Amino acid sequence: MLRNSELWGGLFWLLIGGFVVWAGHDMGLGRLNEPGPGFAFYWIGLLMCALSLSVIGQALVAGGPSLSMLWAGTRWPKVFIVVALLLAYGVGFEAIGFIPCTLALLLVLMWFVDPVDWRVALLVAFIATFGVWAAMTKWLKIQLPAGVLEGFLR
Amino acid sequence: MDIIAGLGQGFAVALQPINLLYCFIGVFVGTLVGVLPGIGPVSAMSLLLPVTLSGTPESGIIMMAGIYYGSMYGGSTTSILVNIPGEAASVVTCLDGHAMAKQGRAGPALGIAALGSFAAGTFALIALMLVAPALARVAIAFGPPEYFSLMVLGLTVLSFLSQGSMAKSLLMAAIGILLGLIGIDQITAQPRLTFGRLELLDGIGLVPIVMGLFGVAEILSNLEQELKREVIKARIGGLWPSLQDWSASKWAIVRGTLLGFFLGILPGGGAVIASFASYAIEKKVSKTPERFGHGAIEGVAGPEAANNAAAGGAFIPLMTLGIPPNVVMALLLGAFIIHGLQPGPLLMTQRPDLFWGIVASMYIGNAMLLVLNMPLIGMWVQVLKLPYRILFPLILMFCIVGVFASGNAVFDVFVMVVFGVLGYLMRKFGYEPAPLVLAFVLGPMLENNLRKSLILSHGDFQIFVARPISAVCLVLAGAALTAPLLPALARRRAALPLEP
Numbered sequence: 001m002l003r004n005s006e007l008w009g010g011l012f013w014l015l016i017g018g019f020v021v022w023a024g025h026d027m028g029l030g031r032l033n034e035p036g037p038g039f040a041f042y043w044i045g046l047l048m049c050a051l052s053l054s055v056i057g058q059a060l061v062a063g064g065p066s067l068s069m070l071w072a073g074t075r076w077p078k079v080f081i082v083v084a085l086l087l088a089y090g091v092g093f094e095a096i097g098f099i100p101c102t103l104a105l106l107l108v109l110m111w112f113v114d115p116v117d118w119r120v121a122l123l124v125a126f127i128a129t130f131g132v133w134a135a136m137t138k139w140l141k142i143q144l145p146a147g148v149l150e151g152f153l154r
Numbered sequence: 155m156d157i158i159a160g161l162g163q164g165f166a167v168a169l170q171p172i173n174l175l176y177c178f179i180g181v182f183v184g185t186l187v188g189v190l191p192g193i194g195p196v197s198a199m200s201l202l203l204p205v206t207l208s209g210t211p212e213s214g215i216i217m218m219a220g221i222y223y224g225s226m227y228g229g230s231t232t233s234i235l236v237n238i239p240g241e242a243a244s245v246v247t248c249l250d251g252h253a254m255a256k257q258g259r260a261g262p263a264l265g266i267a268a269l270g271s272f273a274a275g276t277f278a279l280i281a282l283m284l285v286a287p288a289l290a291r292v293a294i295a296f297g298p299p300e301y302f303s304l305m306v307l308g309l310t311v312l313s314f315l316s317q318g319s320m321a322k323s324l325l326m327a328a329i330g331i332l333l334g335l336i337g338i339d340q341i342t343a344q345p346r347l348t349f350g351r352l353e354l355l356d357g358i359g360l361v362p363i364v365m366g367l368f369g370v371a372e373i374l375s376n377l378e379q380e381l382k383r384e385v386i387k388a389r390i391g392g393l394w395p396s397l398q399d400w401s402a403s404k405w406a407i408v409r410g411t412l413l414g415f416f417l418g419i420l421p422g423g424g425a426v427i428a429s430f431a432s433y434a435i436e437k438k439v440s441k442t443p444e445r446f447g448h449g450a451i452e453g454v455a456g457p458e459a460a461n462n463a464a465a466g467g468a469f470i471p472l473m474t475l476g477i478p479p480n481v482v483m484a485l486l487l488g489a490f491i492i493h494g495l496q497p498g499p500l501l502m503t504q505r506p507d508l509f510w511g512i513v514a515s516m517y518i519g520n521a522m523l524l525v526l527n528m529p530l531i532g533m534w535v536q537v538l539k540l541p542y543r544i545l546f547p548l549i550l551m552f553c554i555v556g557v558f559a560s561g562n563a564v565f566d567v568f569v570m571v572v573f574g575v576l577g578y579l580m581r582k583f584g585y586e587p588a589p590l591v592l593a594f595v596l597g598p599m600l601e602n603n604l605r606k607s608l609i610l611s612h613g614d615f616q617i618f619v620a621r622p623i624s625a626v627c628l629v630l631a632g633a634a635l636t637a638p639l640l641p642a643l644a645r646r647r648a649a650l651p652l653e654p
Contacts, residue, residue: 071582106548
């Protein structure tokens with residue numbers, strides 16, 4: 001029962017729903033003829049709780065796949081690595097700059113995560129990074145962080 | 155202004171060189187994303203939303219519209235040649251399209267898909283021209299209760315038509331409304347659920363949410379399993395269908411077009427449902443249903459016509475009521491808002507150039523698509539040969555750049571990653587993202603109209619049932635909510651395809 005993924009999904013949303021009810025009440029419900037800023041939150045939170053309870057009830061009655069079954073036979077470590085890489089990219093994006101961060105991201109993805117021929121990876125990474133940089137900054141006039149290459153790209 | 159004069163004004167706008175260029179870019183990118191598995195019109199439109207800022211509103215919206223109906227065309231190519239749908243509305247085309255390709259009849263399958271799509275797209279445009287002005291005149295009488303009830307109906311129908319548990323779909327719609335309300339309250343100026351973050355005062359951006367839920371989540375899901383694609387190697391020639399093919403397809407195209415158009419208008423309906431419904435009808439009316447799944451050309455012609463007609467029909471509620479019936483139209487609404495425009499009943503009178511310009515551009519775009527799809531099929535086949543392991547890093551890069559450019563903030567990149575993970579987990583746990591995104595867009599409007607209605611009625615909820623249009627919408631929404639309790643309808647609902 002405790003491994004039932006449906007049950008855990010329902011409990012998660014029930015928790016969020018409960019928080020939203022509390023937050024809506026805290027913001028102020030106002031009166032019916034002049035609803036306050038928390039009015040909609042409060043009622044949506046209650047709706048979420050009711051729907052979550054319905055999901056939980058269904059999970060208890062009909063069961064559902066276990067959490068481990070959802071990831072059985074999949075290449076889940078790749079998912080984990082890509083998410084970590086994207087977060088690292090976000091952290092370094094402004095300080096290091098678009099070009100070094102994007103080159104590194106593309107090369108790591110194509111060399112280690114789902115490997116292709118290293119020469120192809122190098123070619124694709126360079127063309128894509130510098131192509132997008134040129135299109136964004138020169139054509140569309142959208143600034144991307146230059147970071148450590150500030151002096152070179154000016 | 156009558157229709158002919160309006161259309162004349164529209165062509166004057168659409169035929170301007172810059173608008174022709176944007177239209178071409180739109181249908182080209184649309185066909186490309188339709189061809190490529192792993193990126194659909196929703197991701198592509200979010201990606202290019204910031205690009206629309208550099209042009210006039212009509213140029214940007216013409217391009218966005220082109221991506222949508224272009225992707226409907228392009229999706230069929232992958233379905234027929236690789237047996238992998240380029241986007242969800244072409245899933246059903248795989249069944250008979252790929253079977254035809256394996257029998258050496260890829261050419262007629264691609265040809266009928268393109269020509270059927272063209273015919274359906276043209277019909278949808280004519281119907282849009284005729285229906286939209288009349289509906290806009292009716293919509294002027296709409297007040298806050300009518301808008302509130304109509305949006306409730308849209309969200310309920312979308313949840314009803316979504317795959318899997320209806321409770322889960324409604325839950326996603328509730329989360330979407332909630333996310334849409336984050337930020338400063340429009341009436342009291344009080345920050346709501348901002349957790350002290352300045353970036354959240356203006357609310358969460360549509361682009362990071364959509365790119366996360368549809369772009370990043372799709373990549374994460376695809377990475378989990380090895381994608382195997384086998385492109386038909388035989389030379390693809392003879393795209394023009396034979397007389398026998400035409401004879402077998404003509405009524406399928408007519409039925410698919412009519413069905414698709416009406417399902418496209420329906421709040422919560424869309425191209426995916428239209429294509430599946432068309433396939434089911436064709437199989438039912440056929441004297442030889444056993445041919446379906448083994449290369450019946452009607453099984454390609456009907457659904458392809460239906461998804462294109464639905465794409466055209468979906469513009470009606472957006473243009474006349476200002477309410478998007480599906481996620482793609484929600485993005486188009488975002489493009490209107492970015493340019494300071496509000497689609498709705500007044501659009502046709504206040505900005506006839508824009509409304510008719512978009513309509514005229516769709517005629518031109520449909521013709522461009524026919525040119526792109528017929529002679530350039532060889533090029534699209536080459537694109538299909540690009541391995542996913544090269545494609546996904548590039549899509550990720552475009553997602554990041556698109557999201558950053560939309561708000562010029564790294565915070566949005568993190569939001570995208572968070573929603574990417576959420577979208578991945580939602581797929582795992584059987585929750586659909588479409589109701590969430592549509593509700594996210596409708597949320598602020600929904601709350602605004604609810605509060606206005608209650609202020610108007612001095613707190614009396616009867617205002618929603620006392621007004622006929624509002625009452626009808628709520629009754630229909632109630633019917634959609636209770637319908638799954640009927641066993642026969644519940645079984646039919648269980649067989650529904652995934653939208654968007």
